[in-house]
Amino acid sequence: MTALSILVAAALGLLVAAAGIGVLRWRRARSIGAMLAVVVVAAVAATLAGVVAITVDMVIEGRARDVVLAVVGVGALVGLGVAYVVARRVVRESRRLVEAVRSAPFIAPQGLPSELQTIANTLEEAYAREQALEGARRELVAWVSHDLRTPLAGMRAMAEALEDGVVTDRRYVSRIRHEVERLSVMVDDLFELSRIHAGALRLSRSRIGLADLVADTLAGVEAVAAAKGVRLAADAAPAPVEADAGALGRALANLVVNAIRHTPSDGTVTLTSGVLDGSAYLAVSDACGGIPAADLARVFDVAFRGEAARTPSLDGGAGLGLAIAQGIVEAHDGMIDVVNSGPGCRFEIRLPLAPA
Structure with missing residues (x-):
């Protein structure tokens, strides 16, 4: 094959490719099956253009030319057949996904092609959220x-x-x-x-010590504890963090007020801080008698109080304090958790240590 035939085949291939891309853009709103058909037709047309260039350059005539064209024709039919089968399956599975999305509740269908299965699983998770x-x-x-x-x-x-x-x-x-x-x-x-x-919480971070934060929080809730007859105790070790003192102080105060509210008179609420396993921590321990295991996972849910009757006490809020505390802690790249411990439960905040 001469260089001229190579150039002719390449030029014809580029023209076919350009035409195929133009058709795909023009019909981009059509089904995936139609798009696959255009791809196969473009591939067959490009191959046929190359064969034509070869036959012209080599002056193939008669039986040899017929054999070459027959082979190309068979390849084209095979390609179109495979494309038809693949397109039908893709369209069928896509319709299954659409029907599942329209149904309620949405359950991801199984056995889809991997990309569609990923989309279905993601939609199911989003629907659950x-x-x-x-x-x-x-x-x-x-x-x-x-x-x-x-x-x-x-x-x-x-x-x-x-x-x-x-x-x-x-x-x-x-x-x-x-x-x-x-x-x-x-x-x-x-x-x-x-x-x-809404992700609109703006933090003004600075280097603060958790021991100072504990002292400020105790001073702020002392009157609430005295009115309830609850003792306050602290064991605060230095732990430097990069945080918004006002926001983090509010989160800690919410935990302490919640602990005071659920601790009986003559009980004790203890605040601790320090460094553990490479991270800073704040902990609030109370004497509430513990939280039922079934409710532990819901403690930080919005408006959860863990009461059979939803009527709040006179000093109660709307049940948002723990949810707000969780949001503030997570905005600081930290974690908050609760476990039953001793005569009550222990709320613990973990935060990244400030760099030295």
Whole structure:
């Protein structure tokens, strides 16, 4: 074969390839089967163009030319047949995936080609996450609506009594102010949680010591513990971390307030900090009597309180404190966990140590 025939075959192949790409772009919204058919036709046409160039250059005529063209024709038919079978299977499995997506609940069909199987498994995981988030959202709306309705009803009754002159006790005014503060805290918690879930939590990190954070937290919750009759204890060893002191302090305070709320009078809540296994840790231990094993995995769920009745105590919130603490810790590239330990449970935060 001369160089001219090679150039002619290459030129014809490029023209066929360009035409095939143009058709694929023009019909890009068509099915995968149609696209495979275009690919096979382009490949056969390019091969045929090369054969034509060879026959012209070698002046093949008669029986030899017929044999060459017959071989090319058989190859084309085989290629088209294989493409048809493959295209039918791809289309059939794609339709199976579409039908599964349209059904509820979505369950990934099995036996798909590997790429489609990966897509199906990913969709199933995404569907499960979406269902979990939707369930948590509905649960949160129901519980927060109840928590908002209760103080609002009390405030309305007290306001009407004051307005009608039925009572003139200043304690009603004090009680209304207390309920307003509770509602304000709940709204702030909802706003903070929405920022965490939206990924809009902005951290201003600096080098801080966990022992100092423990001391500040104890000072902030001392009045709450005294009102409940709960003792506070600390065993804080230095542990430097790169963190937002305000956000991390709020997470720790949420854990401590939760521990105080569930610890009986004369019980003790202990805070510890230090370095363990190459990471910094903060731990809050209480005397709540432990958490049922079935509830341990749900402790950090939004609005979870672990109570049969969802009515909060007077000092209770909307059940968002632990969820907020988890979001803040994870935003610091840390982990938070809870285990039953001793007379109660132990919440532990793990954070990366600050570089030396």
